[in-house]
Amino acid sequence: VAAQPEEVLGEKHGKDKCSNLLEGAAAKLVKSLLELAAMKSSSSSSSESITYSYLYARRRCVIQTISSNILSYCTFFDKWKNADLDELVDKMTKNAHQSWVAYLTSKQALIYMEEKYPNQSNGLFQHVLKHKSAKKGAASHIKRVRAAMKKILGEEQSFIVMKGAKEAAMAQIEKEQLIITIKSKIDKTVESKSETETSDDASRDRAISLAGSVASDSKSKTNANANIPDSILSNAQLVHQLLLMDNEDLDQLLHRGTENFKHLESAEEFMVHYKNSTPPGWIEGLTTVEGIRQLMVDLIVKMKSLVPNRADLQEYFTEDQIRACDGSSDYFTLALRMADALSKSLESQYRSVATMEWYDTTEVWHTKGFDENCIPYNFTSWKSFLVASLTFLMGKVDLCQLEVANFQLLQVAPIVRANGKEYETHHFQKKFGEFSKVKSTNRKNFRTTWNWIERMTRSSAEDIRVQLQDGFVDEILFAKEAIDIPEVLSLDMIQIHHIRERARLSAISSSMILHACKITNTRISELTRESMSSEAKYHKDKMDMLLNTRLSYEALLEGISESMSMFAQVISGKPLDQGKAETIQNVTNSVLKGTDPVFSLMDKRMKSVFKLACRFTFDHTNSQPPISMKTGRQGNLQSTEKKVNGFKAQFMTVIGQEATKLGFNIVEKDLVQATYDAHKVITHCVGLYQEDLFNPMFAQVSLE
Numbered sequence: 001v002a003a004q005p006e007e008v009l010g011e012k013h014g015k016d017k018c019s020n021l022l023e024g025a026a027a028k029l030v031k032s033l034l035e036l037a038a039m040k041s042s043s044s045s046s047s048e049s050i051t052y053s054y055l056y057a058r059r060r061c062v063i064q065t066i067s068s069n070i071l072s073y074c075t076f077f078d079k080w081k082n083a084d085l086d087e088l089v090d091k092m093t094k095n096a097h098q099s100w101v102a103y104l105t106s107k108q109a110l111i112y113m114e115e116k117y118p119n120q121s122n123g124l125f126q127h128v129l130k131h132k133s134a135k136k137g138a139a140s141h142i143k144r145v146r147a148a149m150k151k152i153l154g155e156e157q158s159f160i161v162m163k164g165a166k167e168a169a170m171a172q173i174e175k176e177q178l179i180i181t182i183k184s185k186i187d188k189t190v191e192s193k194s195e196t197e198t199s200d201d202a203s204r205d206r207a208i209s210l211a212g213s214v215a216s217d218s219k220s221k222t223n224a225n226a227n228i229p230d231s232i233l234s235n236a237q238l239v240h241q242l243l244l245m246d247n248e249d250l251d252q253l254l255h256r257g258t259e260n261f262k263h264l265e266s267a268e269e270f271m272v273h274y275k276n277s278t279p280p281g282w283i284e285g286l287t288t289v290e291g292i293r294q295l296m297v298d299l300i301v302k303m304k305s306l307v308p309n310r311a312d313l314q315e316y317f318t319e320d321q322i323r324a325c326d327g328s329s330d331y332f333t334l335a336l337r338m339a340d341a342l343s344k345s346l347e348s349q350y351r352s353v354a355t356m357e358w359y360d361t362t363e364v365w366h367t368k369g370f371d372e373n374c375i376p377y378n379f380t381s382w383k384s385f386l387v388a389s390l391t392f393l394m395g396k397v398d399l400c401q402l403e404v405a406n407f408q409l410l411q412v413a414p415i416v417r418a419n420g421k422e423y424e425t426h427h428f429q430k431k432f433g434e435f436s437k438v439k440s441t442n443r444k445n446f447r448t449t450w451n452w453i454e455r456m457t458r459s460s461a462e463d464i465r466v467q468l469q470d471g472f473v474d475e476i477l478f479a480k481e482a483i484d485i486p487e488v489l490s491l492d493m494i495q496i497h498h499i500r501e502r503a504r505l506s507a508i509s510s511s512m513i514l515h516a517c518k519i520t521n522t523r524i525s526e527l528t529r530e531s532m533s534s535e536a537k538y539h540k541d542k543m544d545m546l547l548n549t550r551l552s553y554e555a556l557l558e559g560i561s562e563s564m565s566m567f568a569q570v571i572s573g574k575p576l577d578q579g580k581a582e583t584i585q586n587v588t589n590s591v592l593k594g595t596d597p598v599f600s601l602m603d604k605r606m607k608s609v610f611k612l613a614c615r616f617t618f619d620h621t622n623s624q625p626p627i628s629m630k631t632g633r634q635g636n637l638q639s640t641e642k643k644v645n646g647f648k649a650q651f652m653t654v655i656g657q658e659a660t661k662l663g664f665n666i667v668e669k670d671l672v673q674a675t676y677d678a679h680k681v682i683t684h685c686v687g688l689y690q691e692d693l694f695n696p697m698f699a700q701v702s703l704e
Contacts, residue, residue: 001026022076029069100169103138106131137350267358271377435692449486469614502674511599520572539567613675
């Protein structure tokens, strides 16, 4: 510290008071230590004229000075060392405070809406969406901050800090009357909606009196479709996916969408991600005046599209304002206004935290006159920082649009499921022809569906549904040659491709693992995904990754042989000899070429698992009934066995047990999910087209 202060103290050298005091204390300590060392060397060569008492007194004085200097140095060193920690804790406390504000206000807002306006969910959907998102996000953020605090400060101290942050948040809420303000906004929304509904009801009454009566069936269908946005109703693929999804699948889909925006949770995190992942050439292309202006125009258009009925926001930003910008000050002033409007009028309170972080940082830079020598986030030019900032704000707007779309999907999913059959059959006939044409002797209509049925192994003794399910497995999922997908499965092409890929991967992986167990004398029944070591999982996952690549055959063979050898070595716990290594390479070669007998066996077993899955029907005798009525005296239940509850849970259990029994225990989870997807596809297809298409087709084929 004393000899090389710049290297040790870094940027704080000469600027920070604690660093200056530490440097001074280090110099004094070194000086006193050198003095003691000099006394030791001089005493051995000194003349006898220097008395022992003099040396003792001098040494005692120096040692006392050293003790004092060590105490000073250690004190300043600890303070200097903990300065970064204190700064980090302060920042985390501030984040916790903001999250507590968001959580507490949103919680009270949701309670207020539920108690005062229980039947106004549609009119308040924007407020509900905003506060549910804020509450959930803030709660998650508080948990992360609390966990980080425990690691840094310990459980007791972190509890005190988090409690203080919560109390400060409650004080701020009370002082600024945030909850009262939110309640007022909710009341105004309900009042304005009731006024609109009153005028709409009057117009509707007049229209009904003139229009007369309408057939009830067509009226109900029209009303149902009227509640579905055109963006969803016009997308046949999306409607089809909604019909195949259960509630759990839909939740996972919505969650996966928001996961793509994780880097937007913090402005600083985004800027680091942006600089590390954005090609320099792309940045240079946008840092022109025209590029910057076009980015701003795109941002304004996206913000306006979020609230098309907000006249105040539509006129708040215009292209004329962008064209009038000249220099960094004008551009950033406009960008700050955009961020302010985004955080206060469009985003939920939780989502707005990152936007406000960028706003506060840029506003501080604004107060310094946009000094180009200290651009935020260590950017080298103001244009690069502006492009990154506009990209950040654009991502925040995209996230808002995604959450609105997710909310719409949740709202319309029940309506789509209720009216999906009529919609899909109408779309199918519009694209491929009327169902009535199936009775024609000319098979030009639905040609590939005819071909599929003709290839099936048909039996008059079996139900048509079962024949279709087996035919789906034999002739579609496990087809030996390239085929055209039948028209009735045209919307499932991507799903079928994914199922086939997962089945292929599971069969190859299982064959490899069986060979590895045989070569190393390991019991396959004792090997599960959960029981494997992390190293074994790594080599197994590496094999799967290589199978999904487009490497040359030689490179693929080499990579998989190496991974399989390492996997076998890990599960056996000892190195492989030369003979076993060569055996593994030969086995890998035969499996990849499809000539291995074990692979052929696993392929047949795989097909049997898929057939069982596609034929699966829910066993109501093995389902858990609703909660029993607590009447009379409750006796002791003889059976404590838990029954499988729910269709998906029962499916996963039954098919999982079969897959494990047939040797697919390591790939069971992925395999069962693939069979569940296959079951949904063929079950939906048969239910939709059996009466209008499949029954007449089978009748004609049986007469030939």
